[in-house]
Amino acid sequence: MTADPWLRRATIDLAAYRANLSSLIERLAPVEVLAIVKADAYSLGLETIVPEALAAGIRWFGTVESEPALRLRRAGVGDEASFFAWQLGPHEDFSAAVEFRVDLGISTMEQLEAFAAAARAAGPGHEALVHLTVDTGLHREGCLLIDWPALVGRAVELRDEGVVRLRGAFSHVSETSEADDHAASLVFIEALEQAAALGATFEKRHMSSSSAGMEHPERRFDMVRMGSNGYGNPVTEGVTAADRGLRPVLTLSARVAKTKRVAAGTGVSYDYTYRVDRETTLALVPIGYADGVSRQAQHGAEVAVNGTRYPIVGRVAMDQFLIDVGDDTVEVGDEVILFGPGDRGELTIGEWADVTGTIPEEVSCRVGPRVPRVYVGGTA
Numbered sequence: 500m501t502a503d504p505w506l507r508r509a510t511i512d513l514a515a516y517r518a519n520l521s522s523l524i525e526r527l528a529p530v531e532v533l534a535i536v537k538a539d540a541y542s543l544g545l546e547t548i549v550p551e552a553l554a555a556g557i558r559w560f561g562t563v564e565s566e567p568a569l570r571l572r573r574a575g576v577g578d579e580a581s582f583f584a585w586q587l588g589p590h591e592d593f594s595a596a597v598e599f600r601v602d603l604g605i606s607t608m609e610q611l612e613a614f615a616a617a618a619r620a621a622g623p624g625h626e627a628l629v630h631l632t633v634d635t636g637l638h639r640e641g642c643l644l645i646d647w648p649a650l651v652g653r654a655v656e657l658r659d660e661g662v663v664r665l666r667g668a669f670s671h672v673s674e675t676s677e678a679d680d681h682a683a684s685l686v687f688i689e690a691l692e693q694a695a696a697l698g699a700t701f702e703k704r705h706m707s708s709s710s711a712g713m714e715h716p717e718r719r720f721d722m723v724r725m726g727s728n729g730y731g732n733p734v735t736e737g738v739t740a741a742d743r744g745l746r747p748v749l750t751l752s753a754r755v756a757k758t759k760r761v762a763a764g765t766g767v768s769y770d771y772t773y774r775v776d777r778e779t780t781l782a783l784v785p786i787g788y789a790d791g792v793s794r795q796a797q798h799g800a801e802v803a804v805n806g807t808r809y810p811i812v813g814r815v816a817m818d819q820f821l822i823d824v825g826d827d828t829v830e831v832g833d834e835v836i837l838f839g840p841g842d843r844g845e846l847t848i849g850e851w852a853d854v855t856g857t858i859p860e861e862v863s864c865r866v867g868p869r870v871p872r873v874y875v876g877g878t879a
Contacts, residue, residue, distance in 0.1 A: 507753040507786040507870050511543050513551045514876030515746040515840070519729050520555035522744055527712065530719045531703065533559035533583065535726030536567070541863040543730070543749060544872050549576055552729075554878045559583065559703075561724050565591065565601050572599035585632060585640055585669065593617035593627070602628040602666050606642050608650060611657070618662040629654060630667035631699075633690040635683035635706065637671050644686060651694045658699075667703040668694065672711050672718070680711065684718050710735045713743070731840070732848055732859035739849060740840075747848050749863055750839030751791075751870070755804070755831050756819075757783040767821055768813030772797065775812075780824050782809075784835045787818045791865035792837065793855040796820070800854045803836045803845035804829050838862070 524532050534557045540548035545567055549560060558580045562568045568582035569592075584596075585604025594617040596603055605611050614627040631654055634641030642650050657663035670687045672680040687706050694701070704720040712723030714735065727733060731740045731747035740747050759781050767773045767781065775781075784802070788794055794815045801808040802822060809822040809829075822835070836845040848859045855862070 505754065505871065506756065507790060508751075508873050509543075509866050509870050510750040510752065510839075510873045510875060511547070512746070512748050512750070512840070512876050513547070513874055513878070515731060516548065516729065516748045517551050517555040517876075517878070519731050519745045519748070520552055520557055520725075523725055523728060524556050527719065527723055531559055531722040532557060533561050533705070533722050533724045534729055535561045535708070535724055537561060537563040537726070538864050539567075541726070541730055541860060542866045543863065544874075545571070546574070546576065547872075547874055547877070551878060553577055553580060559722065561585075561726075564588075565596055565603065568601045569595050569599050572601065581628075581666075583630065583667075585630070594621065597621050597625050597627060600628060602630055604630045604632040604640055604669050605650075605654075606632045606634075606640050608653060611650065611654060611663075615657045615660075615662045619660075625662075626664040627657075627662060628666045629663050630669040630703070631665070631694070631701075632669045633687060635670040635686040635690075636673055636679065639671075641670060644690060647690050648693055648697060651697045651699050655698050665699055665701050667705060667722075668699075668701040670706040671708070672706060674710060680715070680718070709733070727860055730859075730863065732863065734858055734860065740847065747838075747840045749848060749866075750845075751786075751837040751866060752839070753784050753786040753835050753837070755782045755829060755833045755835060756785045757831060758824075758829060759783070766813075767823075768816060770814055773813040775823065780826065780829065781812070781821045782824050782829050782833075782835075783819055783821055785819050786837070786870070787816045787820060789817045790867040790870050791862070792820065793857065793862075793865075795855040795857075796851075798854070800837075800851065801846065803843055804833050806844045808844060808846075 534552045561583050563586045565584040583602040593614045597617045618625045618627040632641045672683045703722045705722040707718045708724045709727040731745045812823045838846045838848045838851040841847045852859045
Protein backbone atom coordinates (compact mmCIF):
# COMPACT_ATOMS: atom_id res chain seq x y z
CA MET A 500 0.00 0.00 0.00
CA THR A 501 1.35 3.43 -0.95
CA ALA A 502 2.07 6.05 1.70
CA ASP A 503 0.66 8.74 -0.62
CA PRO A 504 -2.71 9.66 0.96
CA TRP A 505 -4.67 10.78 -2.11
CA LEU A 506 -7.88 8.94 -3.00
CA ARG A 507 -8.78 10.60 -6.30
CA ARG A 508 -7.17 13.16 -8.55
CA ALA A 509 -7.15 14.81 -11.94
CA THR A 510 -3.66 15.09 -13.39
CA ILE A 511 -3.23 17.84 -15.99
CA ASP A 512 -0.24 17.59 -18.31
CA LEU A 513 0.66 21.20 -19.01
CA ALA A 514 3.55 20.27 -21.29
CA ALA A 515 1.08 18.37 -23.48
CA TYR A 516 -1.25 21.36 -23.51
CA ARG A 517 1.53 23.70 -24.64
CA ALA A 518 2.68 21.22 -27.27
CA ASN A 519 -0.86 20.85 -28.61
CA LEU A 520 -1.27 24.60 -28.91
CA SER A 521 2.14 25.08 -30.51
CA SER A 522 1.26 22.42 -33.08
CA LEU A 523 -2.09 24.05 -33.82
CA ILE A 524 -0.51 27.50 -34.17
CA GLU A 525 2.01 26.13 -36.66
CA ARG A 526 -0.60 24.15 -38.57
CA LEU A 527 -3.09 26.99 -38.92
CA ALA A 528 -0.63 29.83 -39.61
CA PRO A 529 -1.08 32.58 -40.67
CA VAL A 530 -4.59 32.27 -39.21
CA GLU A 531 -4.72 33.28 -35.53
CA VAL A 532 -5.53 30.63 -32.92
CA LEU A 533 -7.86 31.68 -30.10
CA ALA A 534 -7.72 29.33 -27.11
CA ILE A 535 -11.09 28.57 -25.56
CA VAL A 536 -10.81 28.60 -21.76
CA LYS A 537 -14.49 28.73 -20.82
CA ALA A 538 -15.95 26.79 -17.89
CA ASP A 539 -12.74 27.21 -15.86
CA ALA A 540 -10.73 25.92 -18.83
CA TYR A 541 -12.97 22.85 -19.17
CA SER A 542 -12.64 22.44 -15.35
CA LEU A 543 -8.83 22.18 -15.55
CA GLY A 544 -8.15 25.54 -13.87
CA LEU A 545 -8.28 28.86 -15.71
CA GLU A 546 -5.56 30.60 -13.73
CA THR A 547 -3.10 27.77 -14.46
CA ILE A 548 -4.08 27.06 -18.07
CA VAL A 549 -3.93 30.64 -19.40
CA PRO A 550 -0.25 31.27 -18.48
CA GLU A 551 0.68 27.98 -20.17
CA ALA A 552 -1.20 29.02 -23.30
CA LEU A 553 0.62 32.35 -23.25
CA ALA A 554 3.91 30.45 -23.03
CA ALA A 555 2.87 28.48 -26.13
CA GLY A 556 2.30 31.69 -28.08
CA ILE A 557 -1.47 32.18 -27.73
CA ARG A 558 -2.58 35.84 -27.70
CA TRP A 559 -6.37 35.44 -27.92
CA PHE A 560 -8.61 33.74 -25.36
CA GLY A 561 -12.33 32.97 -25.33
CA THR A 562 -14.00 32.94 -21.92
CA VAL A 563 -17.72 33.04 -22.98
CA GLU A 564 -18.63 35.17 -19.95
CA SER A 565 -16.81 38.41 -19.18
CA GLU A 566 -16.23 37.71 -15.46
CA PRO A 567 -13.33 35.25 -15.93
CA ALA A 568 -11.65 37.66 -18.34
CA LEU A 569 -12.06 40.52 -15.88
CA ARG A 570 -10.65 38.36 -13.09
CA LEU A 571 -7.54 37.58 -15.12
CA ARG A 572 -7.11 41.21 -16.14
CA ARG A 573 -7.35 42.38 -12.53
CA ALA A 574 -4.73 39.80 -11.56
CA GLY A 575 -2.42 41.06 -14.30
CA VAL A 576 -2.52 37.77 -16.23
CA GLY A 577 -2.24 38.08 -19.98
CA ASP A 578 -1.93 41.83 -20.15
CA GLU A 579 -0.48 41.45 -23.63
CA ALA A 580 -3.34 39.20 -24.76
CA SER A 581 -6.94 39.75 -25.86
CA PHE A 582 -9.88 38.23 -24.00
CA PHE A 583 -13.16 37.67 -25.83
CA ALA A 584 -16.55 37.08 -24.17
CA TRP A 585 -19.86 36.72 -25.98
CA GLN A 586 -22.49 35.45 -23.54
CA LEU A 587 -23.74 38.73 -22.11
CA GLY A 588 -26.17 38.93 -19.22
CA PRO A 589 -29.03 41.42 -18.77
CA HIS A 590 -26.94 43.36 -16.27
CA GLU A 591 -23.60 43.17 -18.07
CA ASP A 592 -20.84 45.36 -16.60
CA PHE A 593 -19.91 47.21 -19.79
CA SER A 594 -17.90 49.76 -17.83
CA ALA A 595 -15.58 47.06 -16.50
CA ALA A 596 -15.21 45.60 -19.99
CA VAL A 597 -14.09 49.04 -21.23
CA GLU A 598 -11.74 49.61 -18.30
CA PHE A 599 -10.07 46.19 -18.56
CA ARG A 600 -10.09 45.92 -22.36
CA VAL A 601 -12.32 42.87 -22.71
CA ASP A 602 -13.68 42.21 -26.21
CA LEU A 603 -17.40 41.54 -26.27
CA GLY A 604 -19.59 39.81 -28.84
CA ILE A 605 -22.44 42.21 -29.59
CA SER A 606 -25.72 40.90 -31.00
CA THR A 607 -28.25 43.69 -30.36
CA MET A 608 -28.57 47.42 -30.72
CA GLU A 609 -29.16 47.69 -26.97
CA GLN A 610 -25.87 45.96 -26.19
CA LEU A 611 -24.02 48.11 -28.70
CA GLU A 612 -25.40 51.36 -27.32
CA ALA A 613 -24.69 50.36 -23.71
CA PHE A 614 -21.11 49.33 -24.52
CA ALA A 615 -20.51 52.55 -26.45
CA ALA A 616 -22.01 54.63 -23.64
CA ALA A 617 -19.60 53.02 -21.17
CA ALA A 618 -16.66 53.89 -23.41
CA ARG A 619 -17.95 57.46 -23.84
CA ALA A 620 -18.32 57.85 -20.08
CA ALA A 621 -14.78 56.54 -19.49
CA GLY A 622 -13.38 59.44 -21.46
CA PRO A 623 -10.80 59.94 -24.20
CA GLY A 624 -8.62 56.98 -25.03
CA HIS A 625 -11.23 54.40 -24.03
CA GLU A 626 -12.96 52.17 -26.57
CA ALA A 627 -15.60 49.50 -26.64
CA LEU A 628 -13.90 46.49 -28.24
CA VAL A 629 -16.70 45.05 -30.34
CA HIS A 630 -17.16 41.79 -32.26
CA LEU A 631 -20.43 42.13 -34.15
CA THR A 632 -22.18 38.78 -34.01
CA VAL A 633 -24.32 37.43 -36.83
CA ASP A 634 -26.66 34.46 -36.48
CA THR A 635 -25.82 31.93 -39.20
CA GLY A 636 -28.10 29.19 -37.95
CA LEU A 637 -27.60 28.23 -34.31
CA HIS A 638 -30.11 30.82 -33.07
CA ARG A 639 -28.17 31.43 -29.89
CA GLU A 640 -26.09 34.60 -29.87
CA GLY A 641 -26.14 36.71 -32.99
CA CYS A 642 -28.10 39.21 -34.96
CA LEU A 643 -30.42 37.91 -37.68
CA LEU A 644 -29.35 38.87 -41.17
CA ILE A 645 -32.44 41.05 -41.62
CA ASP A 646 -31.34 43.21 -38.67
CA TRP A 647 -27.64 43.14 -39.54
CA PRO A 648 -27.41 46.32 -41.70
CA ALA A 649 -28.88 48.49 -38.96
CA LEU A 650 -26.51 47.06 -36.34
CA VAL A 651 -23.48 47.48 -38.59
CA GLY A 652 -24.51 50.99 -39.66
CA ARG A 653 -24.80 52.14 -36.06
CA ALA A 654 -21.49 50.48 -35.17
CA VAL A 655 -19.80 52.40 -37.99
CA GLU A 656 -21.23 55.67 -36.65
CA LEU A 657 -19.93 54.88 -33.17
CA ARG A 658 -16.57 53.88 -34.63
CA ASP A 659 -16.35 57.22 -36.36
CA GLU A 660 -17.23 58.92 -33.08
CA GLY A 661 -14.21 57.17 -31.56
CA VAL A 662 -15.98 55.12 -28.90
CA VAL A 663 -16.19 51.77 -30.71
CA ARG A 664 -13.42 49.69 -32.24
CA LEU A 665 -14.56 47.02 -34.69
CA ARG A 666 -12.36 44.22 -33.48
CA GLY A 667 -14.23 41.39 -35.07
CA ALA A 668 -17.16 39.81 -36.89
CA PHE A 669 -18.18 36.54 -35.28
CA SER A 670 -20.44 33.56 -35.89
CA HIS A 671 -20.58 29.79 -35.49
CA VAL A 672 -21.40 26.65 -37.46
CA SER A 673 -23.69 23.93 -36.16
CA GLU A 674 -21.50 21.02 -37.36
CA THR A 675 -24.71 19.22 -38.32
CA SER A 676 -23.76 18.38 -41.88
CA GLU A 677 -21.54 19.65 -44.65
CA ALA A 678 -24.60 21.15 -46.38
CA ASP A 679 -25.73 22.99 -43.21
CA ASP A 680 -22.26 24.30 -42.45
CA HIS A 681 -21.74 25.44 -46.05
CA ALA A 682 -25.06 27.30 -45.90
CA ALA A 683 -23.97 28.96 -42.64
CA SER A 684 -20.68 30.05 -44.20
CA LEU A 685 -22.57 31.65 -47.09
CA VAL A 686 -24.67 33.64 -44.63
CA PHE A 687 -21.50 34.79 -42.87
CA ILE A 688 -19.89 35.81 -46.15
CA GLU A 689 -23.01 37.73 -47.14
CA ALA A 690 -22.96 39.50 -43.78
CA LEU A 691 -19.33 40.47 -44.29
CA GLU A 692 -20.08 41.80 -47.76
CA GLN A 693 -22.98 43.86 -46.44
CA ALA A 694 -20.78 45.22 -43.67
CA ALA A 695 -18.06 46.20 -46.14
CA ALA A 696 -20.63 48.06 -48.26
CA LEU A 697 -21.59 50.01 -45.12
CA GLY A 698 -17.97 50.96 -44.46
CA ALA A 699 -17.17 48.39 -41.77
CA THR A 700 -13.85 46.58 -41.69
CA PHE A 701 -13.00 44.03 -39.01
CA GLU A 702 -9.65 43.10 -37.52
CA LYS A 703 -10.66 39.46 -36.99
CA ARG A 704 -13.36 37.51 -38.83
CA HIS A 705 -14.06 34.15 -37.18
CA MET A 706 -16.75 31.48 -37.33
CA SER A 707 -15.00 28.11 -36.87
CA SER A 708 -14.15 26.22 -33.71
CA SER A 709 -12.01 23.11 -33.28
CA SER A 710 -13.41 20.61 -35.79
CA ALA A 711 -14.52 23.04 -38.49
CA GLY A 712 -11.25 24.93 -38.18
CA MET A 713 -9.18 21.81 -38.73
CA GLU A 714 -11.19 20.33 -41.56
CA HIS A 715 -12.27 23.36 -43.58
CA PRO A 716 -9.51 25.88 -44.31
CA GLU A 717 -11.96 27.98 -46.33
CA ARG A 718 -13.91 28.70 -43.12
CA ARG A 719 -10.95 29.81 -41.03
CA PHE A 720 -11.04 33.44 -42.14
CA ASP A 721 -8.70 35.37 -39.79
CA MET A 722 -9.03 33.34 -36.59
CA VAL A 723 -10.11 29.89 -35.36
CA ARG A 724 -11.42 29.26 -31.85
CA MET A 725 -9.64 26.16 -30.55
CA GLY A 726 -11.06 24.42 -27.51
CA SER A 727 -11.15 20.62 -27.65
CA ASN A 728 -8.10 20.18 -29.86
CA GLY A 729 -5.99 22.24 -27.50
CA TYR A 730 -6.85 19.85 -24.68
CA GLY A 731 -6.07 16.87 -26.93
CA ASN A 732 -9.71 15.87 -27.37
CA PRO A 733 -10.73 15.85 -31.06
CA VAL A 734 -14.49 15.63 -31.34
CA THR A 735 -14.65 14.69 -35.03
CA GLU A 736 -16.12 11.21 -35.36
CA GLY A 737 -13.47 8.62 -36.10
CA VAL A 738 -10.56 10.98 -35.45
CA THR A 739 -8.24 10.37 -32.49
CA ALA A 740 -5.77 12.67 -30.78
CA ALA A 741 -2.93 10.64 -32.27
CA ASP A 742 -4.38 11.14 -35.76
CA ARG A 743 -3.91 14.88 -35.29
CA GLY A 744 -0.57 14.68 -33.52
CA LEU A 745 -2.15 15.78 -30.24
CA ARG A 746 -2.01 14.38 -26.72
CA PRO A 747 -4.86 14.27 -24.19
CA VAL A 748 -4.09 16.60 -21.31
CA LEU A 749 -6.36 15.18 -18.59
CA THR A 750 -5.96 11.94 -16.63
CA LEU A 751 -8.58 10.96 -14.05
CA SER A 752 -7.60 8.38 -11.46
CA ALA A 753 -8.30 7.06 -7.97
CA ARG A 754 -6.85 4.56 -5.49
CA VAL A 755 -8.26 1.16 -4.63
CA ALA A 756 -9.81 1.66 -1.19
CA LYS A 757 -10.82 -1.94 -0.42
CA THR A 758 -10.84 -5.42 -1.93
CA LYS A 759 -13.28 -8.18 -1.14
CA ARG A 760 -13.49 -11.83 -2.18
CA VAL A 761 -17.08 -12.79 -2.98
CA ALA A 762 -18.94 -15.96 -3.98
CA ALA A 763 -20.63 -16.71 -7.28
CA GLY A 764 -24.07 -15.12 -7.50
CA THR A 765 -23.19 -12.15 -5.28
CA GLY A 766 -25.10 -8.96 -6.18
CA VAL A 767 -23.09 -5.79 -6.60
CA SER A 768 -23.99 -2.21 -5.64
CA TYR A 769 -27.48 -0.65 -5.77
CA ASP A 770 -30.29 -2.60 -7.42
CA TYR A 771 -28.05 -5.62 -8.06
CA THR A 772 -27.85 -4.78 -11.74
CA TYR A 773 -24.79 -7.03 -11.80
CA ARG A 774 -24.21 -10.39 -10.15
CA VAL A 775 -20.86 -12.14 -10.35
CA ASP A 776 -20.96 -15.45 -12.19
CA ARG A 777 -18.03 -17.00 -10.31
CA GLU A 778 -16.00 -16.55 -7.18
CA THR A 779 -14.07 -13.35 -7.73
CA THR A 780 -12.47 -10.27 -6.17
CA LEU A 781 -14.19 -6.91 -6.18
CA ALA A 782 -12.18 -3.71 -5.73
CA LEU A 783 -13.75 -0.53 -4.40
CA VAL A 784 -12.82 2.70 -6.22
CA PRO A 785 -13.67 5.88 -4.24
CA ILE A 786 -14.86 8.15 -7.03
CA GLY A 787 -18.42 8.46 -8.31
CA TYR A 788 -20.99 10.59 -10.03
CA ALA A 789 -20.43 13.45 -7.57
CA ASP A 790 -16.96 13.60 -9.14
CA GLY A 791 -18.20 13.43 -12.73
CA VAL A 792 -18.20 9.67 -13.32
CA SER A 793 -21.32 9.01 -15.38
CA ARG A 794 -23.72 6.32 -14.18
CA GLN A 795 -23.56 5.09 -17.78
CA ALA A 796 -20.00 3.92 -17.09
CA GLN A 797 -21.35 0.59 -15.84
CA HIS A 798 -22.34 -0.20 -19.43
CA GLY A 799 -18.98 -1.17 -20.89
CA ALA A 800 -16.46 1.22 -19.34
CA GLU A 801 -13.21 -0.34 -18.19
CA VAL A 802 -10.51 1.13 -15.96
CA ALA A 803 -6.82 0.26 -15.85
CA VAL A 804 -4.96 -1.09 -12.83
CA ASN A 805 -1.31 -2.03 -13.21
CA GLY A 806 -1.70 -2.04 -17.00
CA THR A 807 -4.75 -4.33 -17.09
CA ARG A 808 -8.30 -3.23 -17.82
CA TYR A 809 -11.16 -4.27 -15.58
CA PRO A 810 -14.90 -3.61 -16.01
CA ILE A 811 -16.94 -1.31 -13.83
CA VAL A 812 -19.67 -3.52 -12.39
CA GLY A 813 -22.97 -2.56 -10.80
CA ARG A 814 -24.30 0.94 -10.28
CA VAL A 815 -21.91 3.86 -10.14
CA ALA A 816 -22.76 5.54 -6.85
CA MET A 817 -22.29 9.13 -5.77
CA ASP A 818 -18.90 8.46 -4.19
CA GLN A 819 -17.69 5.10 -5.48
CA PHE A 820 -17.92 2.20 -7.87
CA LEU A 821 -16.71 -1.40 -7.98
CA ILE A 822 -14.60 -3.28 -10.47
CA ASP A 823 -14.35 -7.02 -10.99
CA VAL A 824 -10.66 -8.02 -10.99
CA GLY A 825 -11.18 -11.79 -11.03
CA ASP A 826 -8.24 -13.67 -9.54
CA ASP A 827 -5.64 -10.97 -10.27
CA THR A 828 -3.59 -9.44 -7.51
CA VAL A 829 -4.98 -5.95 -6.95
CA GLU A 830 -4.17 -4.28 -3.65
CA VAL A 831 -5.46 -1.41 -1.58
CA GLY A 832 -3.63 1.73 -2.73
CA ASP A 833 -3.16 0.64 -6.35
CA GLU A 834 -3.87 3.40 -8.85
CA VAL A 835 -7.03 3.02 -10.92
CA ILE A 836 -6.96 5.06 -14.13
CA LEU A 837 -10.37 5.88 -15.56
CA PHE A 838 -9.02 7.66 -18.62
CA GLY A 839 -5.87 9.40 -19.77
CA PRO A 840 -3.56 9.55 -22.79
CA GLY A 841 -3.67 5.74 -23.12
CA ASP A 842 -0.02 5.07 -22.23
CA ARG A 843 -0.76 2.69 -19.35
CA GLY A 844 -3.51 0.61 -20.87
CA GLU A 845 -6.30 2.99 -19.95
CA LEU A 846 -9.09 4.33 -22.13
CA THR A 847 -8.54 7.75 -23.65
CA ILE A 848 -11.01 10.47 -22.76
CA GLY A 849 -12.49 10.08 -26.24
CA GLU A 850 -13.04 6.35 -25.69
CA TRP A 851 -14.50 7.03 -22.25
CA ALA A 852 -16.90 9.55 -23.82
CA ASP A 853 -17.96 7.03 -26.45
CA VAL A 854 -18.68 4.36 -23.85
CA THR A 855 -20.70 6.74 -21.67
CA GLY A 856 -22.63 8.26 -24.56
CA THR A 857 -21.28 11.79 -24.54
CA ILE A 858 -18.39 13.94 -25.81
CA PRO A 859 -14.94 14.58 -24.31
CA GLU A 860 -15.77 18.19 -23.43
CA GLU A 861 -18.61 17.10 -21.16
CA VAL A 862 -16.43 14.45 -19.53
CA SER A 863 -13.78 17.07 -18.75
CA CYS A 864 -16.21 19.73 -17.55
CA ARG A 865 -17.99 17.31 -15.23
CA VAL A 866 -14.92 16.44 -13.15
CA GLY A 867 -16.11 17.70 -9.77
CA PRO A 868 -14.51 20.23 -7.45
CA ARG A 869 -13.59 17.72 -4.74
CA VAL A 870 -11.20 16.02 -7.17
CA PRO A 871 -7.82 17.72 -6.61
CA ARG A 872 -6.13 19.07 -9.73
CA VAL A 873 -2.49 18.07 -9.91
CA TYR A 874 -0.36 19.85 -12.53
CA VAL A 875 2.70 18.35 -14.18
CA GLY A 876 5.02 19.74 -16.84
CA GLY A 877 4.34 23.39 -16.13
CA THR A 878 6.53 26.33 -17.04
CA ALA A 879 6.36 27.96 -13.61
